[in-house]
Amino acid sequence: MEGQRFDGIVPADELRDRLTRLQEAMRPKANGVLIVQKTDLFYYASTVQQGWLYVPAEGQPLLLIFKDYQRACRESSWQRIIEADSPKALPSLLAEQGYRLPEVLGLELDVLPANLFLSYQKIFGDSRIVDISTDIRLLRAVKSPYEIEMIRRAAHCSDQVFAKVPELLAEGRSEVAVAGELEGFARSLGHQGIIRMRMWGGELFYGHLLSGAAAAQPSYLASPTGGDGVSPAVGQGAGLKKIGRNEPILVDYVFALNGYLADHARIFCLGELADDLLAAHQAMLDIQEEVKQQARPGILTGDIYELMVARAAEKGYDQWFMGSGERRIRFTGHGVGLELDEFPFIAKGQKLPLATGMVVALEPKVVIPDRGVVGIENTHLVGSSGLEPLTTSPDTITFL
Known part of the structure; x- marks a missing residue:
């Protein structure tokens, strides 16, 4: 289509x-x-x-x-x-x-x-x-009705990209080979090919398609995930690793249409996943659902961050929530519009209140070294009664 x-x-x-x-x-x-x-x-x-x-x-x-x-x-x-x-x-x-x-x-x-x-x-x-x-x-940071419609259109295309993923995944294919085909499909839908970021040194090529332990490989990027990349000159993203069975496959892509972005992540698997990974993924869905109800206009973005961190700790994932180690990122979401790193940031210490018309990508993820990544990301519109998801593909893990 x-x-x-x-x-x-x-x-x-x-x-x-x-x-x-x-x-x-x-x-x-x-x-x-x-x-x-x-x-x-x-x-x-x-x-x-x-x-x-x-x-x-x-x-x-x-x-x-x-x-x-x-x-x-x-x-x-x-x-x-x-x-x-x-x-x-x-x-x-x-x-x-x-x-x-x-x-x-x-x-x-x-x-x-x-x-x-x-x-x-x-x-x-x-x-x-x-x-x-x-x-x-x-x-x-506060989008007009025109901008919201532009982001809705980008999100609709993003949903189509994620529906294409099962056709391309196969055991033994490299991450970068699958990523290339998926990115080509995105271009056929009108993806502009450029994802703009405001942060100095910020770079992203479509997004990340990462499998198994490679998905938990950290990088310089302000992101919970990094990936091997194809060389140290890139230092992130899909690499030459072969996709295997019974491992989580993270597809975290940005669709860019007429300037406007929709950020989106889902987990796929060829075969089955261990019970602890399934439980971790469900925990991230539970956190997302609670935030969707709590994140109303007027609430401070730093308070949303603290809520998400607290819930992850209560569920036993504080060690791996949004990365691992001392340099894990200190945000759980970010504004989306013409750039991928717009206001507001759902981040530690932020005092900016949410407002109706803001668009935020919420991305609770568990990153387990030598195992992989599970979790979710959706682009949401801030409304009077909470967050409305604009990316609407199923949040559950897709098993193939």
Whole structure:
């Protein structure tokens, strides 16, 4: 079945709403904001063409494009789009277009490389630069109805990918061979092939397909699972290991459609699993179910994390919950949208309350060294009565 296809251009009224909320948030701290990062540029301008979006505290933004101008004009509904040859020309171009240079300029300092920051500091020498990244991330954390529909479509495609897995798994096939076929199928549904992450050094290629003990192999990635990968140059993901019988097979994939993501994990098995692995998987399903009822608007994300950790300990899995060893991760879920690591984080010490319209991937997992991984991940919409799962394939282990 072919996936949902449409042009993915963000509607004009959606962009106007985003602009209004950004201007309201920036006024207490900046006279203007310069959007540079690709994901934020797409969020506010519906294009990732190389350039800058200047947002004044009042009035319409100016989209300045280096490459490709004609394409940016087709993709963005903003009326004021001009060509820019160099970042050094930005102040003069703004002045020519009738914009007053800001006394205080907001930049995305969480992702801006140091050399670029120094360049902008020199270019806008009369402006004081402040960080606007947290404000942008908080605004992006609450999804509009349009964004929720985009994520629903991605989740629908993700469900189709997981329904395909049983056709591809076979004893003796390598993890990477199965992963390649599954990823090819995802592309046929419209998967964009790029999964964006905000964290510096964050990389992911579709996701992880890992089997048996290899699934419990830790890696540098901010994830409970790592995998062998095909070489130390990658250091994560599917490897050359042959898939065997009677071992858990973790498929943890992200579907990316028209920019928006759905994160999803299930366990498969050729044959049977030991009783202790079955019990651990059921414990993770029980934790997920409790959180779905408890995670209502207003509850602090750090409190959800502590609830999940406490329940895992009560069930006897504190040693292996979300990894093993001293460097296991300290989160149990994360926001999902245009990036895989959006606000909010279900993490230790987090004080951000859930809000209606947030989208979170909840991922309780047990990682047992030399045995494998069991557990679950679903993308959920935060509603008034709890979490609504957007990925809907069966949570139970699929035995083949």
